[in-house]
Amino acid sequence: MATTSVNVPVDLDRRVLSVALAGNPNAGKTTLFNALTGLRQKVANYPGITVEKKTGRCRIGDGWVDIIDLPGTYSLVAQSPDEAVAAAVLRGARTDTPLPDVVVAVVDASNLPRNLYLVSQLIELGQPLVVALNMVDIAERRGTPVDAGLLARELGVEVVPLVGNRKRGIDALKAAIVRATPAPVPTWPLSEALWEELQHVAGALAAAAPAMWPRQQEGAPEAMRTLPQVIAARRLLGGEPAPDLAAHASATGVAATLAAARLRLATLGIDAMQADIEARYRWIDGIAERVVSRDARPRLRATLSERVDAVLMHRVFGLAIFTAVMASVFATIFWVADPLNGWFEGAISWLGDLVTGHIAEGPLKALLKDGVFAGVGAVVVFVPQIALLFLLLAVLEDTGYLARAAFLMDRVLGKVGLHGKSFIPLLSSFACAIPGVMATRTIDSRRERLATILVAPFMSCSARLPVYGLLIGAFFGGLGAVAKGMIMLGCYALGVIVAAAVAWALKLAARKEPPPAFILELPVYKVPQPSLIGWQVWTNTSKFLTKAGTTIFCLSILLWALAYYPRAPQAVLDQAATHAEERTRAEPAGEALDERIAAARERAAGQAGLEYSAAGRLGHAIEPVIAPLGFDWKIGVGLIGAFAAREVFNSTLSIIYSLGAREADDVDDLASAIRADTRADGTPVWRPLVAVSLLVWFVLAMQCISTTAVVRRETGGWRWPLIQLGFMNALAYVLCFAVYQIGTRLGY
Amino acid sequence: MSILMQTVIVAVLVAGAAAMLIWRTFGKRAKPGCGCNGCPAKPTARR
Numbered sequence: 001m002a003t004t005s006v007n008v009p010v011d012l013d014r015r016v017l018s019v020a021l022a023g024n025p026n027a028g029k030t031t032l033f034n035a036l037t038g039l040r041q042k043v044a045n046y047p048g049i050t051v052e053k054k055t056g057r058c059r060i061g062d063g064w065v066d067i068i069d070l071p072g073t074y075s076l077v078a079q080s081p082d083e084a085v086a087a088a089v090l091r092g093a094r095t096d097t098p099l100p101d102v103v104v105a106v107v108d109a110s111n112l113p114r115n116l117y118l119v120s121q122l123i124e125l126g127q128p129l130v131v132a133l134n135m136v137d138i139a140e141r142r143g144t145p146v147d148a149g150l151l152a153r154e155l156g157v158e159v160v161p162l163v164g165n166r167k168r169g170i171d172a173l174k175a176a177i178v179r180a181t182p183a184p185v186p187t188w189p190l191s192e193a194l195w196e197e198l199q200h201v202a203g204a205l206a207a208a209a210p211a212m213w214p215r216q217q218e219g220a221p222e223a224m225r226t227l228p229q230v231i232a233a234r235r236l237l238g239g240e241p242a243p244d245l246a247a248h249a250s251a252t253g254v255a256a257t258l259a260a261a262r263l264r265l266a267t268l269g270i271d272a273m274q275a276d277i278e279a280r281y282r283w284i285d286g287i288a289e290r291v292v293s294r295d296a297r298p299r300l301r302a303t304l305s306e307r308v309d310a311v312l313m314h315r316v317f318g319l320a321i322f323t324a325v326m327a328s329v330f331a332t333i334f335w336v337a338d339p340l341n342g343w344f345e346g347a348i349s350w351l352g353d354l355v356t357g358h359i360a361e362g363p364l365k366a367l368l369k370d371g372v373f374a375g376v377g378a379v380v381v382f383v384p385q386i387a388l389l390f391l392l393l394a395v396l397e398d399t400g401y402l403a404r405a406a407f408l409m410d411r412v413l414g415k416v417g418l419h420g421k422s423f424i425p426l427l428s429s430f431a432c433a434i435p436g437v438m439a440t441r442t443i444d445s446r447r448e449r450l451a452t453i454l455v456a457p458f459m460s461c462s463a464r465l466p467v468y469g470l471l472i473g474a475f476f477g478g479l480g481a482v483a484k485g486m487i488m489l490g491c492y493a494l495g496v497i498v499a500a501a502v503a504w505a506l507k508l509a510a511r512k513e514p515p516p517a518f519i520l521e522l523p524v525y526k527v528p529q530p531s532l533i534g535w536q537v538w539t540n541t542s543k544f545l546t547k548a549g550t551t552i553f554c555l556s557i558l559l560w561a562l563a564y565y566p567r568a569p570q571a572v573l574d575q576a577a578t579h580a581e582e583r584t585r586a587e588p589a590g591e592a593l594d595e596r597i598a599a600a601r602e603r604a605a606g607q608a609g610l611e612y613s614a615a616g617r618l619g620h621a622i623e624p625v626i627a628p629l630g631f632d633w634k635i636g637v638g639l640i641g642a643f644a645a646r647e648v649f650n651s652t653l654s655i656i657y658s659l660g661a662r663e664a665d666d667v668d669d670l671a672s673a674i675r676a677d678t679r680a681d682g683t684p685v686w687r688p689l690v691a692v693s694l695l696v697w698f699v700l701a702m703q704c705i706s707t708t709a710v711v712r713r714e715t716g717g718w719r720w721p722l723i724q725l726g727f728m729n730a731l732a733y734v735l736c737f738a739v740y741q742i743g744t745r746l747g748y
Numbered sequence: 749m750s751i752l753m754q755t756v757i758v759a760v761l762v763a764g765a766a767a768m769l770i771w772r773t774f775g776k777r778a779k780p781g782c783g784c785n786g787c788p789a790k791p792t793a794r795r
Binding site: 359360362363364365367550551553554555557558561705 | 749751755772
């Protein structure tokens with residue numbers, strides 16, 4: 001096939017080169033990015049993880065190189081917002097990113113033909129190109145090894161075989177980046193009529209704005225001087241939405257030529273875009289035929305993968321297995337992490353005593369003991385649960401099982417108006433709604449993207465885990481690990497069910513559109529990489545600890561100040577103590593009356609001081625609104641604190657119960673303290689029903705300011721985040737009301 | 749340590765915590781994000 005190249009060597013004198021990693025989703029771009037830069041961006045064994053470009057720097061030879069990791073895309077004709085990011089960067093249409101000096105096409109060797117389609121478009125960019133032939137080990141195991149040398153000769157650029165996750169071939173890739181040259185552009189097998197029209201449009205483009213094509217014309221062979229214009233003409237004739245060509249297309253003469261060419265092609269029954277795609281695939285099929293060896297006997301591993309899929313992706317058993325897997329995950333969390341929690345509680349308490357032991361009674365000691373150690377400690381004790389949850393999810397993710405779950409869920413999601421592509425954003429939201437909302441950029445349809453954004457915060461994020469852990473441990477602690485795990489699974493499931501119901505309601509409210517096809521490549525099953533899993537666990541746990549050490553630390557200090565000041569006058573404390581003494585004396589006489597009176601006086605004075613504080617007044621002010629849900633003023637203060645960060649609910653309760661407690665009370669264990677809390681009439685404040693109502697609140701309420709900010713950014717205004725904030729909290733209130741009132745009437 | 753001294757230290761700590769939260773929320777470098785290294789809300793990866 002005749003090919004022509006326009007040679008533009010890499011400018012090695014520039015201090016920092018920029019190199020873009022482009023490729024299909026799940027081709028291993030981010031793995032390669034991490035291997036090149038030494039950074040640790042999130043990678044996973046399913047497509048759609050990177051939805052925004054990421055930049056990192058690495059050293060190649062004597063110079064520095066900026067590596068840009070782009071979202072995966074099958075084509076430069078962008079369909080979804082994440083693909084648009086990739087296309088814009090590669091065409092130099094982003095103001096915040098210079099046109100890359102070198103493009104590295106990351107190609108999955110085990111799926112060569114499909115990956116070469118994007119390469120065929122990258123060639124036309126005219127930038128120096130290197131093909132990173134990734135996952136050659138999997139291609140070999142599948143019995144379809146690729147001859148990299150032959151592929152390099154076919155494409156006219158360097159092809160570097162790689163195993164990105166084992167960092168094999170990275171040095172060769174670095175060397176190839178420095179030597180990179182543009183690939184010769186093949187002469188695509190297009191029909192004569194189409195070629196003729198392309199030349200017309202290209203001529204019009206060249207005439208309209210000759211200054212716009214300077215670089216490609218320098219040194220180009222005579223026959224191909226108009227090559228960039230021909231490529232631009234193909235894009236315009238094919239009807240590609242091309243913002244970078246808008247100025248050219250509207251230039252005098254071009255628009256008329258374009259319209260006339262389209263009319264003539266339509267008369268001949270030629271669809272320019274279809275003809276273009278077919279021509280590329282004819283070229284790709286020819287190359288694949290020559291460079292991919294076909295092993296007559298595929299190895300056992302591929303067959304094994306299919307056998308496993310037959311069970312795990314079964315229409316009925318698949319969903320049952322998925323439910324069982326998730327139930328096992330939560331049961332394991334309680335079974336393994338519960339004993340570790342006690343150890344953490346003991347350690348924090350010991351440290352608190354050590355630090356505050358030598359400080360005289362006063363505000364500083366109270367701040368450290370009841371504010372910092374009680375507040376931050378109430379969150380930090382859940383580190384084992386967080387670490388274990390992310391460990392188990394990382395294992396499921398890296399094996400490739402979670403990508404299968406997306407297929408299983410497509411049928412279910414489709415019925416409620418969500419797309420199969422919604423699964424990955426919803427799955428990401430179980431860690432944090434922010435990456436989940438960002439991941440909706442992979443969804444082409446705006447309506448389905450918006451629906452996914454609106455329901456993503458219903459997925460229980462890791463910030464809810466400490467609250468679930470506290471409430472389930474305090475009120476259902478007597479049950480076994482399996483039962484506690486099932487309650488926690490119930491919380492997660494409630495979020496999913498409500499999200500599905502809301503999505504279904506949105507589907508009914510919105511205009512009906514035909515659902516777009518869901519295409520998701522199933523990654524291969526593989527043995528999880530311990531280093532990758534260890535890193536994910538560490539990243540998420542350290543994020544949790546960092547938040548505890550910064551935001552929650554600061555919030556604990558402020559909440560403590562609100563619960564400590566203003567100090568109640570002595571007369572108020574004495575009056576409360578006297579009332580408590582009178583109530584105790586009125587009780588039936590028992591043993592150790594004096595001790596009981598002393599305890600009651602001390603506790604009542606503590607409570608009176610707390611109620612006199614700013615937090616106490618605030619809590620009492622909102623109590624009438626939350627009382628129908630079963631919540632008292634202390635829980636109310638906790639709910640207000642939780643709007644800063646959900647985990648702060650634990651911190652707030654811990655501070656309030658520490659400040660209101662007697663010296664002799666055991667407040668190291670927050671669960672015991674809330675179980676023992678009583679109202680003035682002696683009835684318990686907390687019951688299992690109150691805990692259930694609170695769990696429902698935390699599953700459904702929108703309390704995360706950061707998520708609201710990201711939803712505003714992703715939807716382009718305040719309308720949708722405010723609607724989301726309103727309906728989620730209203731729904732949470734109504735359901736908590738129903739749970740508590742119905743439960744109370746049933747005698748719970 | 750006297751109560752007065754403790755009160756002064758507490759006032760400084762509370763003011764510092766408030767300033768830190770305001771800075772983290774509205775400061776020049778504050779960006780929406782979940783705080784993790786791979787958060788897609790942050791455009792630039794950092795070592």
